Amino acid sequence: MKISVIIPTYNRKHTLQRAIDSVLAQTFKPYEIIIVDDGSKDGTKEWLLQNYPSVQCIHQPNNGVSSARNKGIQISQGSWIALLDSDDEWMPEKLEYQSKFIEVNRDSSFCHTNEIWIRNGVRVNQMKKHKKYGGDIFKYCLDICRISPSSSIIKKDVFEEVGTFDESLTVCEDYDLWLRVTAKFNILFLDEPLIKKYGGHLDQLSRVPEGIEQYRIRSLEKILSMGLLTETQFRLAKDMLIHKLNIYAKGLKKRDKYEELTSTEKKIQDWLIMPDLN
Template identity: 45%
Template sequence: MKISIIIPTYNRAPFLAEALESVIKQTVFPTLFKNQEVEILVIDDGSEDNTRKIVEQFKPYTTYLRQPHRGVSAARNHGLQRARGELIAYLDSDDLWLPEKLAVQLSFMKAFPRCMVCYTEEIWLRHGRRVNPKKKHQKYSGWIFDKVLPLCLLSLSSAMFRRQLFEEIGFFDESLPAAEDYDLGIRAAHRYPIHLIERPLIIKRGGHSDQLSHKYWGMDRFRIKALQKALSLQLTPEQERLVRLEIIHKAQILVQGFQKRGKNKEAIYYKQLIQEQTAKLKN
């Protein structure tokens, strides 16, 4: 059972070296590599630093694929298109895997062949210091469609997918400059149960200035787009109700934010969206 490890990156050479090191140091990596059951695809999204040199230091384990700067969703999709594995594992270039990550998830996926996606608990670092996730970040297992609507629970660096999942629900939405993981999580949780391995097996590093959450103000703009897309899925009446309520909630936050910034046109748009969704709920 071959696994494709996909690492999208953009101008993160120092982080990337550590991320790659964490993959090479997986307990099962030597055996997988010897048996040609693993590949590491690094998708360079048009970096201007020494990303290529970093990747070359990890030959013969890595395959370097470069594209013009098109965003993280396009990079993820590029890797998926080139991947040859039945199993897919993403690693963001600023995150790290703990040594047992692959071994635990491979064992789980082999034990449960009908499982399409599993994910793990995480250790969080902010500016190099460990922080505890808030209660709202609690992870769940099973049919968790209602749980993935408020925020992104499916951390891609912690997940392992069967390729079949992407063939069924589609790839990453390249029209979204951010929150593409949130969008994918909604589609995945609608289609299949998502299984949680209750053990921290990755380190998520945050606080650096190039994170998309820092680059784009009002991330809920993109989450609302994902929720609007979700309305086209074959939802139950209760699922549809939850999606519309979440659109209203996120739109209310954006209205306040735009008003504070004096952006009345944008505030009016989201006020109208609230009215539309409220009317739909009453029908």
């Protein structure tokens, strides 16, 4: 099993060593490690050359995390892709346990794991709404992002069928891709905490001042227009879109954004009268 590890990074020299060392410490060695430096200005390029000369490093202008991941996927030579965010960390047995799990479930093309959450240096419990699932999980992926990129191993063929990360999205790019993946593929879930997911820091990508829900709305609108969904999936996605549009409309009204509120309310009405797939 040839696994290519993709680590995108931007101005995270202070956390990158932890991420890289956690890959090098794996009991199952990956085929290759590719770090895509997305235009860092903190000396990441020089630091990598000095400290990890044997690791493949690609440097590009700052185009965002989706562009960096896609670049790594594009140049990778392995048949499987393992993603790792540069502020996260793998447990030493992560790749070993997942590769063995995939070997037992040979028809699978995607595997993710449970995780340990660290917020501002303190371990915290996940909330019930973040519960992980395996199998046909499309309906569970409609409300929030259920899969951490750092926990996933993905067969490279999957990207050829559903596409890669949407580079127009500054956040929720993982939510967007997982909708497309789970609409087509069953998902393996290994209920072992095999990654440490760090949060609470100022450069966390999911921090957006304008709110995250509008990006999920964009992704739901997109997948509903792609012709990718079954009749049941279309109905579930449409219902979730209407639900999220209603929540978003309440926020607009509260903030006196009446012009955008009017267009959002029209969207809601349009989707309410739109027939389901036949």
